[in-house]
Amino acid sequence: MASVLFWFRNDLRLHDQAALRAACAAGSASLLPVFCLPSAQEMSDWGFVRSGGQRQRALAATLRDLAAQLAALGCPLLLCRGPAATTLPALAAALHITRLVCEDIAAPEEQADVAALRAAGLDVTTVWQSSLLDPATLPWPSSALPASFTTFRQGLERAGVTPPAPLAAPAALPPWPEGVTIPPHLRAELATVAGDADASTALSTDPRSSLADGAGRFDSGETAGLAHLAQYLDKGLPATYKQTRNGLTGLDFSSKWSPWLASGAVSARRIVAALRRHEAQHGASDGSYWLWFELLWRDYFRFLHLQYGSALYRARGLADSAPASHNAQGFRRWCEGRTGEGLVDAAMRELAATGFLSNRLRQVVASYLIYDLGGDWRAGAAWFESQLIDYDVYSNQGNWLYIAGRGTDPRGGRRFNVAKQTADHDKNGAYRRLWRS
Template sequence: MTTLIYWFRNDLRLHDNLALHAACNKATRLLPVYCHDHRDDNVVEWGFRRVGPHRKHFLASALADLRSQLRTHGSRLLEIYGEPRQMLFELAQLVGATGIVCDDVAAPEEQDEVQALIESGLNVEPIWQSSLLSLAELPFTIDGMPDIFTTFRQLVEAARTFPHPPMLERVRLPPLPTLASALSSRTINTSPLVAVDPRSSFPYHAPSFWGGENAGLAHLDRYFDLRLAHSYKLTRNNLTGTDYSTKFSPWLAQGAISPRTVYAALQNFEEEHGANEGTYWVWFELLWRDYFRFLHLKYGRKLYRATGLSEKPLPSHDADAFLRWRRGVTGEPLVDAGMRELAATGYLSNRLRQVVASYLVHELQCDWRAGAAWFESQLIDYDPYSNQGTGYISVAAVPIHAGEGV
């Protein structure tokens, strides 16, 4: 008998989940787990909590959806609270698990947690699955990947490197370990944590914008049913509204929908209604998302240095100016409007993200890492790859969150 733990991370779904399928195929008993890292409540060096209420609420609705789905499959989600390296080790000892299977996340802190578990003696198998394109079929090695996105895209398209179709097989979950039913589960609050402005471009308090797989898949269907993809390139840089961009990014960031599922829906749409610049640009933005992931595989924690990959001097920082920027009281109307929208809704259009980030670094002369940390705290579609990777491609490492486009 093989008892395994499946550690849900940024893959809160049952469909097209390669790591979960692998765990189910190997285990005779499987315990699905989500670990709430208490360090998310810590105050970072810039003076605010690492994860704010918008992100917490959106996560809560996704976990509620995941719990419900696991129950329909005869299983359950155990939610634990603490540092993964400690809590998962203790849990494995308790239920007699011989190993852990999980989504492979190439960001430094996430890699450190896996390494710590391995060093504790556990067999941990991280499985890469968050990119649209398969690593094995890229027309270059990760070490040889172009550092410029345009070159990356051109090589991918010239080689006709396209995604595999999503897995259609329904997951078959093994039974829970014997002790699992006796374990208590700590869940985070699912009631509204903040009052969300009704003008939000992503009103996550409304059922159609809840986190989780069901709402994400329903939104995917709605977007293509309304044929919004045909006008995507024309509208994607608008500032407010629910339909000017795809709004896939919050669900993609959670892993509630997979990028391969998005691409398959795009292909079906093009076959039925025709392709144009708008539909191409959805593919274009999905490639940007992959590029930031592969950039992490190539450079890892170097992307998190104060100077990024450059040899420039350390960035300056004005704490008072940063606080004014964060509160939306710089005196620059467009910047202040964007920052207040972010604080009120946990969301901001791609174009406004670029505007406020550039203003922070170039006009206020602040450390780009402070801005990246504020985005991490506030954005419901926070993704470590996009949030950090864009610093590399921007002048003076400005943290522009380009991944919002999808």
């Protein structure tokens, strides 16, 4: 029986791991779990690093938790440095392994990586597992998705489509290949991700952050993510979610599930299964429904990628018209929180300091860049990619297209009046004072 490489991507967990189960079910005698660390110096097309310090630190902490769990099962995680498209074929050749299994990700760069692995001679199996719903159970083929989220949601609910039950974490895994020696130039250490001295597991170390919690509730990784999910439900917070979800700062105004969903440390199916148990015990509410509603938005952006692929990354997106020329100077002021608009600047300072921003503020600052500053929406999406610790390729692209009016939304974009948003959500100036500097 042959050995199998299992490539972790945005699925940094052991529960609900259909791809990992597929790797083990193949009858492999040995398994080598691997993660390719992104370069901290890789630059975006807009002149800044693609993965900033906050993201790097959160990733390192998530990987520490995953590595500890794999080690406990006798199948350690191998960390490699370098692009997967070149690093994994070199690793496979050195170890005489030809088969690789991984999560399927429908974004263009991620698809190109898999194509490169196959072109290099690897036998690659991809498994779709990041969505709440199984694409095969939708009332439409992925190539004919409804052109608006509302129609999508209503169609699902009329058809009674439900998510599959989450898979349990494996109780055992195959061992590493016998006598394996990893070439030193391919191997990496976690300490190199976010700095040798930074071994913090906290999602944010700034005490002002909505993700700061002295009890460790907002640590990175699967273990902490599942604990947070349980605590959120135990506190009965789904009942008030719809009323509080537009808050700007604090612990419990929103679910804060996004960092773990983005890294794959907690699966959407695990969350909904827990939410349904909570509803069975305490009753459903507008708030618990709205949590489901938000997870359906997350799915919609994933399925849009299955339908449109690289078209979602064009300057014009799915629209007919090209965007206006980019205001580079305004974009720099926006990134640095120096636009002169108090709410926008406070939000951009929070983002830089913590890697997190409330959903309401993400919409406000995106609208401001596009419509008030004349910035290219793709530059804003790239800045969010660099900064957000809950960056998700599907949701980030989908939300920026939505605000810019270049996705499927029939209203043609969302422009927010900053003065009104300030009056509605920060009338007393508490948020702006908190993030004055």
